[in-house]
Amino acid sequence: xxxxxxxxxxxxxxxxxxxxxxxxxxxxxxxxxxxxxxxxxxxxxxxxxxxxxxxxxxxxxxxxxxxxxxxxxxxxxxxxxxxxxxxxxxxxxxxxxxxxxxxxxxxxxxxxxxxxxxxxxxxxxxxxxxxxxxxxxxxxxxxxxxxxxxxxxxxxxxxxxxxxxxxxxxxxxxxxxxxxxxxxxxxxxxxxxxxxxxxxxxxxxxxxxxxxxxxxxxxxxxxxxxxxxxxxxxxxxxxxxxxxxxxxxxxxxxxxxxxxxxxxxxxxxxxxxxxxxxxxxxxxxx
Numbered sequence: 048x049x050x051x052x053x054x055x056x057x058x059x060x061x062x063x064x065x066x067x068x069x070x071x072x073x074x075x076x077x078x079x080x081x082x083x084x085x086x087x088x089x090x091x092x093x094x095x096x097x098x099x100x101x102x103x104x105x106x107x108x109x110x111x112x113x114x115x116x117x118x119x120x121x122x123x124x125x126x127x128x129x130x131x132x133x134x135x136x137x138x139x140x141x142x143x144x145x146x147x148x149x150x151x152x153x154x155x156x157x158x159x160x161x162x163x164x165x166x167x168x169x170x171x172x173x174x175x176x177x178x179x180x181x182x183x184x185x186x187x188x189x190x191x192x193x194x195x196x197x198x199x200x201x202x203x204x205x206x207x208x209x210x211x212x213x214x215x216x217x218x219x220x221x222x223x224x225x226x227x228x229x230x231x232x233x234x235x236x237x238x239x240x241x242x243x244x245x246x247x248x249x250x251x252x253x254x255x256x257x258x259x260x261x262x263x264x265x266x267x268x269x270x271x272x273x274x275x276x277x278x279x280x281x282x283x284x285x286x287x288x289x290x291x292x293x294x295x296x297x298x299x300x301x302x303x304x305x306x307x308x309x310x311x312x313x314x315x316x317x318x319x320x321x322x323x324x325x326x327x328x329x330x331x332x333x
Contacts, residue, residue, distance in 0.1 A: 068128030123251025145290035239263030250323030
């Protein structure tokens with residue numbers, strides 16, 4: 048029984064990260080679910096331990112999503128989901144599986160949803176739970192859960208997800224990196240959509256733009272200023288960020304930022320720059 052219970056951990060981490068957008072909070076939620084399991088007087092009476100753990104984890108996440116809104120209203124600057132690296136061949140059981148459902152663009156869209164919409168969409172569309180099962184988890188009717196997922200999908204469609212092939216996305220990010228290194232503002236402006244948006248998350252712990260920067264030229268000038276005004280060895284590394292091409296920025300060998308991108312009509316339309324050190328723990332040794 049113990050091995051079977053512990054074998055659910057990866058699934059639970061994957062679920063909780065997609066629901067919360069934070070690996071640290073996901074790990075806490077899963078730990079709490081396991082604590083409740085081990086506190087049961089007769090766990091052997093649970094017919095499906097995996098289903099029980101999923102239900103409890105989902106309810107914990109639903110509660111956390113409600114309180115997170117209040118916490119993020121007090122957050123200094125913009126809040127961006129925690130970026131995840133590509134873990135490569137060595138993939139421990141508690142690492143998140145990287146696919147389209149953890150792309151930064153998808154997670155940011157989830158942030159605009161109500162907690163109930165988010166839970167219904169992730170459980171049904173990503174993890175393939177029935178609406179009857181979701182109803183048991185959320186305390187709503189199957190019909191209400193179906194409507195929640197439907198309204199969440201409309202938000203996803205309104206977000207106009209990128210249809211640019213992954214290889215082309217990687218090429219654009221590489222061109223962006225090279226233009227940034229060369230401090231070529233003309234090349235950078237050419238890669239950016241004129242209406243592009245740059246959003247940074249420093250969490251009040253490091254200096255960064257508190258408000259989103261709009262416009263390709265404004266963004267290009269800002270990031271060049273970042274490089275020229277930063278003392279030390281400023282290094283840009285091509286990395287996979289949440290399953291998509293991105294950049295890791297290091298200063299004297301220490302990771303200071305991770306950039307995720309959205310590509311629309313063959314140009315960079317969104318950049319998310321995570322600088323909050325608390326969200327860069329998994330990038331420390333990369």
